[in-house]
Structures are given as C-alpha cells and as structure tokens.
Amino acid sequence: MSKEVLKIAVAGLGTVGGGTVKLLQNHAAEIALRCGRAVEVSAVSALSKKGLDFDVSGYAWYDDAVEMAKSCDAHVLVELIGGSEGVAKKTVEAALNAGRHVVTANKALIAHHGAALAKLAEAKGVSLNYEAAVAGGIPVIKSIRESLAGNSITKIQGIMNGTCNYILTTMREEGLDFDVVLQDAQNLGYAEADPSFDIDGVDTAHKLAILTAVAFGVEINFDDMYIEGIRHVSATDIQFAEELGYRIKLLGVTSRHNGVVEQRVHPAMVPLKTPLARVEGVFNAVVIDGDEVDRIMQVGRGAGERPTASAVVADITDIARGIQLPTFSIPVGDLESVPTRSMSEHVGEYYVRLMLVDEPGVFADVAAVLRDNDVSMASMIQREREPGEPVPVVLTTHETKEANMMAALATIAAFDKVAEPPRLIRIECA
Template sequence: MPDSLKLGLAGLGTVGAGVLRLIDAHGGEIAGRAGRRVEVVAVSARDRSKKRDAVIENYRWVDDPIALAQDPEIEVFVELMGGEEGIPKEAVEAALKAGKHVVTANKALLAHHGVALARLAEASNVALNFEAAVAGGIPIVKVMRESLQGNDFSRVYGILNGTCNYILTLMQEEGTSFDDALKDAQAKGFAEADPTFDIGGFDTAHKLALLTSLAFGVETAFDQIYVEGIERIAAADIEAADGLGYRLKLLGVAAATEHGIEQRVHPAMVPKHTPIAETFGAQNCVVVEGDFVEDVMLSGQGAGAGPTASAVMGDIIELARGHVLAPFATKVADLKPYPQAAMGTHAGSYYLRLTVHDQTGVIAGIATRMAEQDISLESIVQHRPRTDIPGVDDGEEPTGPVDVVMITHETTEGAIQKALAAIEGDGHVVAKPQMIRIESL
C-alpha cells in the first residue's frame, strides 16, 4: 500500500475549506489512525482569487474540476461543489470512469442520480462514499450501511434540516412569528437569502431518498417523495401543539407498510419529552428502527464546516484503510424498484385547525362531513374569535371568525383530504384548513 492517499478536492466553500483545515490540524493523527498519510495534491474551485478560511497556496490549482477528476496523480476525488446537474455530475462521472474513488457531500446529486453513479463505481471497483450528504456530522450512513446490516428495517425518520428546526424552535420557545424566525435564521447564517430549498422541505427530501435506499435496499426515488414545508405553520399551531402535549418538527420519514414504502417530508406533531421533540436549534436527530436492534437514535450537528468536514474525513480514512463498500450497502443489480405507498393510504391521527364563521350549525356541519368519511374525533375545541383575518372588521362586529381545533383518532390521509374538501365546499371556512399529521414515536 502506498505511504499516502492522494486527494483532489473540488469545491472550496465552507465545507471544502473545513476539510483543508481539518487535515492541517490533525494530519499526524489521521495518518496513525488510517495507516498512511492523507494528502491533498490539487484543488479546484470557480474563483481562485476568492478569500477563503483556509490556505490553498500549497496545493496545485486545476481550473477544470473534470480535469481534476481525471488527474493521474490523485486516487480520490472529493466533490464538494454541490448541485445535481452540470459540472459536479460530469466530474463525479469522470472520476468513477477513470477508476478514482469519490467522496461527496452532494445529497442532491445522489438523490437524483445515485443508482447510475453507484453502477459506475461498481463497474470500476471503486467507492462512492457520501456520509457528509446526510445529517452533517452524524454518522448515520456508516451505521446503516455497516453496523445495522443484520436487521430488517421498518422505519427511519428524523429531523434532517437544521434551518427548519431552528425556526420552529424559535417559534416554540420564544413565541416568534415564522417571518421573524426566518429572518433571524438568515442573520445567523442558518438560512440562505433564498430559503426555499430548506423551508420547502426539499433539502430533507434529498437526504431521505438516500436513507430510504439504505434502509430498504431500493433504488432512490426522489420524485416519489411527498414533500410539504413549514411555510404555513402559524403561531396558533405552535400554541395548540403545546397545549395538546406536542411539539412541531419538520420530519423526513421512510416507513415500510402493507401498501409499499412511504417516503414523506412534512411538519408533524411529536409528543413532548421524546428525543425528537427535545432536539432544539440547528441540531439534527435520526432514528432507525430494526427488528433485532429495535430503536437506534443519533443526534448532533447537521451542518456547518466542522461537522460536515468531519464526515468527509471519515469517508476518506475508510478509503485510506482500503475499505470499499457498495454505495447503498448492496450491489446495484440487487437494488429493488421503489414500491411507492400512495400518500392517501397513510394511517395516523391528525391535528386540524379550521377558521370558520361563528354561526349556528357550522360545528354540526363539520362533524357530519367527518362522519361521512368514518373519521372519529378524539377532541374538538372552539377558540376565541379571530380578528386577524384579512377582510374581517376588527371590533365592529360582535364576533369574528373562530378557530376550531380537532384531533382525530387514527384514520387515513385519503379520508381526511375528502372531508376537508367537502368542508371547504360547504363554505364554512374563511381560510384554507390547516392539517398536521401526528407522528407515532
């Protein structure tokens, strides 16, 4: 075995700079643990002159990441550019075809093209490692791909996006509005100027696609994930959740059911005093359920230079030791087509908040529509009149619209959607109904 493992690193943003700093800080210890030195021999990025939080003058510069991926001097191509198409995809493909190992943090690339890239890696007998693509510094990929392979998995779920968890924590703990919490997250660097990717649930969905493949041995199927973000979460929902004994979290859930495998991303009410509920701020938390191991939970920093660089280095050290595993824990030929469970078949309890006209017969009409779909109600509570609805006079009318909050017994998503559509059609509601799933933990 050569006395060093030579890397080419493409992408010198937050994570790329973090990897360089980590190697500078712990190069000696890494060599001792890995059995040989880890050496960056060349780097690439869009702008050579950009000021960075790492020294890059000691490394050979390559303008074209694709040329770096094919460089005969390197053994491992470390892709930290991000993006599902274009140069990042072409560079990873070039590296695999050239017989280079690939380490990447690019969840979007793998969620959309993971199976095809795994096929290239297998054909060249090289690794495609992606610990840093899911939950930052939490070693969930290694745990699922190696330590828990003796189990049949029934569910994997968790908080996979720190931005959303930070926003919901502020709303829960400090009574901050969604808009103000988002601005705070942007000011602290947790959210981008355009936060759609995070708050819309798409970042979580990319990560969930990878966890689903690892858990159930199926091909990645990002386009079949149900995705719902946190944009419609209001202070009224936070307050109601608290009173009912829940906290609100954005969850990614993959679960085996009699109808197929559910893949869903959405806000959920989770019971207080559970580990998921007590994951605050920008932290992530992932739970894996196996038939022999039962529940395994991992939590920690889900993003940032240090945690993500740590995950990248873990993958690199595995390669330095000579360990090459199938990207999704099994050969590509053995990955099964994804058997989608239609969202309408999802079974569970639901929180419903309806803003309705304060008139005689409205509650009875709502109850009738629920009964038509065989939906049993655990509780129904009418709150004080609302004066914050656009177009509603504040103070002149003796009563305004009221919030009606309901908790259902277990039912199906299809039944809930039909009942809500009928209630809207009756003209009782003055705003779009709010529906939040209650997750059984």
C-alpha cells in the first residue's frame, strides 16, 4: 500500500454528512484494503459543531464551505449541503475549479446544473460523482454507466421517493386518506415539515432527469418534464386499483423514442403481478430495460443516513481506486440535445374515475364522448346506485393518445351529472 492517502473534505454535517464521516471512520481498515490506499477525512465544514455525535477534532474545520473547497488539502470534496443554488453550488464549483474531485448526493444541483458542472469537471480532469443523488443506497448510476455499457438503454422506471411510497403504502394498508397519512408521516419524521418537493413529484423528477442524461447520453433537461404528484390520490382510487389488479405508485419513467425522450413523473397503476408493485414502504426500486440485458430491477433504501452514506463512500472509493468516468457516461461534448416529448403525445392505458349522478343515462353520454375521441374502453366497474346520489364509475382504457384522453375528459367533466372532477391515473404495464 504505497499509494498516497486520499484526503476527503466533507461539506455539510447533517444526517448524510455525519453518516459519511462516521462510515469512513468505522470502515477505515476495510476501505484501505479494498482501495489499496488509506481514505481519510482531512477537513469538514458546517454551520456549527453543535449536536455532532462524532469527533471532528482531528479535521481542519471551516465555517465556510466555499473557503474549504478553495483552500483545504483534500483531493475530494464531498458536498452534502443540499439545494440547487447558493452555497452548495458555489462549493462544488470552487472545488472543481481547484482541481478537486467532487462527490455529491445533491439531486437538485445535478438536475439543474449538471451540464455546466460536468463540463467544468471534464475541463479540470476530475470526477463528478453522484451515485447517492438517485435512489440512495441502490447502485443505479454505476449499473447504468458501467454494468450496462454494452447496452442501448430503452426505458427506466423508478419508485424513487420513499416518502411518497410510504404514504401510498400506508393509505392502502390502513384504508386512510392522504391528508391523514401525510400528517402521521410528518409526526414520525418520514415527511418534511414542507413536504411539497416529495409529494408534488419534484424530488423524483430531479432524479429522473439525471437518469435520462446518463442512460441515454443526452443533455440534462429538467424543465420540460411532466410532473404530477400524489396529492390527489384518494383511498377510493387505491381500493379500485386493488380490485382491478393494480397498485398505485409514484413513478418516474423515462424512455427514448426516435429522436425524442419522454420524461414523466406521476402516480401510476402498476400491475400486481410485476415486482415493482411489491416494493412497499420507504423502499425505492429502479427497473432498467437494455436491449441486451433485457430488464434488471434493483431495490433498496432510497434515503436515510447509512444507505446514503454507503453510496457516497462508493463514489469516494471509486476515486481512490482511480476509476474516473465521464459524468454522464460520455464526454459532455458528445451528449445529444434531444427534445422532451410533450405529454399530449404520450400513448398509454388509463384509469378514470367519475362520480356520476343518475348514472345509466349519463353513462351513454360518457361512452359517446370516449368513442368520439377514439378512446377505447377496456373495463368498467360501477357500484350499486342510489337515485340522486353520485356513485363512482371506474373505467380503464386500451392504449390511447393522452391528447385524446384529455379532450374526452374535458368534455365529460362539463356534464351536469358529473359530480366531481374526473380522476385520471395512468396505467403502466410494461
């Protein structure tokens, strides 16, 4: 073990930052053996030393992460501050400019500024690694970038937000409504005080934008993505899903079609017979389709101190071992600029729930609207009706274009006898 010690600076000592420091301390001997060199924290930065449950006295302390990124002695800066702008971004830029490798778990930063940062890393000849940014402890970035290097990847589907999956699982298991479960999740610390990034799908979308770039060799494009969260998913829909043989999951799906990509985040009906439907609670899962490998699925913890630190440290050990790859699989200059397909062009199956009053007569009108928009029904469930009371009528469709589906629903929603806005959930079969 004659190689130089690899020195690490950790910016941000919250849950994941603390976990990373402790992991590097506790596993120092194993990591040195595996990497053929020691890997040691040399500098840390946080707003305060208060509340840290580990010893930082041996490390250079910086109040200012950007200053640490500029002037510390580390080979690798680990950014665990979070947020797409501000200190996190300045710290990463300063570290790259100083010729340091960067490891980050910051999905928002990569989703918004990945292209520019990758370009900077490439110019400086250093790594920009972000395994922990997508699906926590699941090695999805390495699998795509390395294990599937002989494949054309065609599609990726993921359950990539543990908070949402926990909420949807609990709603189903306990038969509770969204608001109740969200409140419980907040009390238990599974959901943030401001949960909007998670439950409105933004967090999943950040991760999906990253997967799109690295899987398809295209420029990252967060802005044109379709994003729909889980606020409107009701206990009623979850019940109907079960009855129809589906489970509702918040999915991120990216796929490539003749010169365009489709990137979408939305609740989806996933067939119970597929393994993805069985991924419950806080667990994440990513399903990757490659033209050679067929399909692989990976399941694990998408968040939490230790699983996320495990992924951060994997990125560090790669650097220690001299593994250095283009940020998004291929050189930045070779990334294609590919448009994101409008969601109205999406083709798929749909679940629709209508609340109808005086349902027999009105249903003929609904059926006519579907027919006029070329939407073909696959199945229908109607509950016993009570005269004058709205009753749920659930229908599923064969494959249809989203534009047609939406046009039909707009017409149907305007009917007098339709008591509530129709609920639409996309069915994800393949």
